[in-house]
Structures are given as C-alpha cells and as structure tokens.
C-alpha cells in the first residue's frame with residue numbers, strides 16, 4: 287500500500303508561499319492521523335537553499351527536483367517533473383495549495399497519470415478506512431463530500447485559508463534528497479520572457495493579517511474614504527464587496543468573494559456589507575470577523591464573531607481615531 291503523502295511547496299522569488307505552509311501543516315496532521323510518511327516536494331532551479339529552509343522549519347524530508355528548465359514555472363515542465371516524482375515515489379496522495387499554478391497544471395498532471403484530482407477542498411474526513419474531501423459548489427451554497435475512485439496516487443488542492451488552522455510542527459527528520467529528473471527542451475511549449483510584478487505598494491490581501499472591507503452601505507466612492515482611513519490606521523489591507531468594484535470605487539483586485547479573492551486574515555472588519563453567499567465564501571475563514579451594519583438581520587451577522595448594529599459613518603471614524611490613539 288502506498289505510504290507517502292507528498293506536499294508540493296510552491297515558491298516565488300525565493301520564498302515559499304503561505305498557502306504551501308498551510309498544505310505542509312495539514313499534510314503533517316494527515317500523515318500522523320493515517321500513519322503515513324510526509325515528504326515535501328520542491329521543483330525549480332537552484333532551490334537548494336529554499337529546500338534547506340523548509341527542511342529546518344518543518345523537520346521533514348524535502349525532495350528537490352532541480353532543473354534549469356524549471357527555473358521559471360511552466361505547466362509543461364511541472365507536469366513532466368511531477369509525473370516522474372510520482373512514479374519514483376508511488377505516493378498515496380499529492381497535496382498542494384489551490385493556486386493559479388495548481389489550477390494550471392494539476393488537471394493536466396492528473397490526466398497524464400490517469401488519476402483523480404479533487405480541487406479547491408475546504409475540509410476532509412477520515413473515518414478510519416476512507417479518506418474524503420469536502421469542496422464547495424454553486425458559489426459556496428452547497429458542500430459536497432468527494433472520495434476517490436481507482437488506485438492511488440490521488441491529487442488534492444486546498445483552498446487558501448481553509449487549512450490555516452494546521453500549524454507547521456517541527457519534526458526531527460530534516461533532510462534534502464536530490465532527485466534526478468530528465469526534462470528535454472522539446473517538452474517546453476513556451477518561454478517566460480519577463481515576469482511583471484503587480485503594482486507595488488499595495489497590500490497583498492492573501493497575506494494581510496487584517497482586512498477592512500467596505501460594501502454598498504458606504505454609498506459612494508467619496509464616502510468610501512472612511513474605509514481607507516481605518517485600514518491605514520490599522521495597517522490593514524482594503525477589501526470590498528462586488529458592488530464597490532463594479533461601481534469603480536476601488537480596483538477589481540480588492541474584491542473579496544467567489545469572483546474575487548479568497549482571504550483568511552486574522553481579523554476581517556466588514557463594513558456596510560450584507561453578507562451575500564458570494565462574499566462569504568471569500569472571507570469566512572478569517573480568524574475573527576467583526577461586522578458593522580445598520581440592519582440587525584443582515585446575514586453577515588450569522589458568521590460574525592462580533593457584530594455592531596449601527597451606522598458605518600458614525601462607527602468607522604470612531605474606530606479610526608481609537609486605532610490612531612493606540613498606535614501613538
């Protein structure tokens with residue numbers, strides 16, 4: 287029976303992505319529950335220092351597939367390299383974060399291997415004999431429990447923030463294992479010419495500890511300024527519901543929800559947001575949710591840890607002043 291659980295560590299600019307640490311933490315928990323061995327997989331070029339960092343932090347073996355054709359991510363190279371690793375290691379499961387990269391290559395990899403892929407999972411269930419995963423469908427209105435058919439290995443991607451409760455535990459077996467992978471240039475169907483960074487100076491909402499988000503209750507672009515002021519006073523990222531970005535009050539990248547970003551900050555302050563399901567699926571994994579809304583029956587209160595029933599134009603400026611005072 288295949289014993290290993292592999293966890294793919296995605297990285298950019300020499301750093302492991304936060305979602306991959308979530309996957310590693312969850313992989314450790316699952317491996318211990320199922321009495322399996324967990325191994326981290328790292329693909330790239332000259333990534334040995336990063337492998338060392340991962341091995342030291344989690345104390346797990348790290349398989350390093352280093353190849354010059356993997357210096358920049360391409361789905362073709364990743365699929366070839368990962369399929370070779372899967373064949374060499376014969377794992378039970380390959381876990382990864384549900385990132386743009388995973389969406390890009392994982393279906394192709396699953397097809398190459400002839401194996402099942404359950405994407406964007408938010409939870410799991412182990413009944414002692416069968417492992418299943420939970421994923422959301424119909425814009426988060428329904429949860430479905432999905433199991434695998436056929437033989438392992440299985441592929442699973444994890445929704446950002448859904449597994450952030452599983453902290454990486456330091457184990458006692460840090461080591462790097464270099465893998466030989468063969469990758470000819472003919473495999474590559476594209477060449478990365480330049481990586482263009484998104485505009486600098488903005489908070490990356492997926493990494494923000496605090497997010498202050500505003501909705502249609504803010505009335506218009508000018509009045510939305512009170513949200514920006516509170517965010518600045520708290521050193522927070524700025525989020526928004528869809529009417530705000532549709533209306534051009536803020537750029538689209540600030541939108542949280544099913545057609546925007548999924549976030550999991552420690553604190554999410556929702557101001558003048560009703561709590562439609564399309565918004566909730568993007569932020570319900572926040573550690574602590576504070577909702578401010580003048581309607582006591584607004585659905586946002588059903589998932590809020592703290593609720594303030596009242597007018598955002600009276601409450602938010604007071605919070606901003608308090609935050610400034612505390613910071614002084």
Ligand SMILES: Cc1cc2nc3c(=O)[nH]c(=O)nc-3n(C[C@H](O)[C@H](O)[C@H](O)COP(=O)(O)OP(=O)(O)OC[C@H]3O[C@@H](n4cnc5c(N)ncnc54)[C@H](O)[C@@H]3O)c2cc1C
Pocket residue numbers: 500501502503504526527528529530541542543544545546547557558559560561562563564565568578579580581584596597598599
């Ligand atoms: C396919 C699809 C995808 C979608 N994707 C997304 C998505 O990614 N993200 C998203 O957010 N939405 C999305 N939506 C839209 C979603 O259905 C809701 O329409 C939207 O989230 C509502 O935004 P809102 O809460 O800001 O506005 P509203 O629902 O209009 O709520 C405004 C709230 O503000 C309160 N309010 C008004 N004035 C004040 C005041 N002065 N003080 C305090 N409270 C006040 C009101 O009581 C109300 O609860 C999507 C919809 C579809 C169909």
